[in-house]
Amino acid sequence: MATVVARESLADCVGKGLGVSDWMTIDQGRIDRFADATLDHQFIHVDPERSKAETLYGGTIAHGYLTLSLIPHLIDGIRLAPEGVKMVLNYGMDRMRFMEPVRTGSRIRAHLKVLEVTERSPRQILVKSEVTMEIESNAKPALVAELLAMYLF
Numbered sequence: 001m002a003t004v005v006a007r008e009s010l011a012d013c014v015g016k017g018l019g020v021s022d023w024m025t026i027d028q029g030r031i032d033r034f035a036d037a038t039l040d041h042q043f044i045h046v047d048p049e050r051s052k053a054e055t056l057y058g059g060t061i062a063h064g065y066l067t068l069s070l071i072p073h074l075i076d077g078i079r080l081a082p083e084g085v086k087m088v089l090n091y092g093m094d095r096m097r098f099m100e101p102v103r104t105g106s107r108i109r110a111h112l113k114v115l116e117v118t119e120r121s122p123r124q125i126l127v128k129s130e131v132t133m134e135i136e137s138n139a140k141p142a143l144v145a146e147l148l149a150m151y152l153f
Helices: 007-013 028-038 048-054 064-069 071-075
Strands: 003-005 017-020 080-082 087-098 107-121 124-135 143-152
Touching: 003 007, 007 080, 007 107, 007 124, 028 064, 064 071, 064 087, 064 143, 071 107, 071 124, 080 124, 080 143
Parallel strands: 003 080
Antiparallel strands: 017 107, 087 143, 107 124, 124 143
16 A cells, blocks of 8 residues: 655655565566567577576576566555645656566565655655565565656645
């Protein structure tokens, strides 16, 4: 569930975790569709037999950008929802690192934490959040990203 806060209380969220998403399984069908959409058919993503034989992964892995692209879906239920907001715009990222490959069949989930809240104008507040994409039963996360969202009032 989204964290509903009064606009005046947004700064109080800095340093706080907003929650953890549900798990999502990354299957070969999703990877194949992403490969088709992006024209990235590198064998480590779409050829299970060759990936098993020629890589250390034991099979195919998800595209890093596929994992990254799932962030909006995964954080939708745990994001900030300030009262009175009219629109939220993706403003980009300050930092993003792929830490560990997501093997086909793995489950991932997102952890969300607020890093900064900056009032840009009376109608615009920029929120920087850290997303850590956890891989089930793996000590290292798939990725860590600093997302920027512009809240328009």
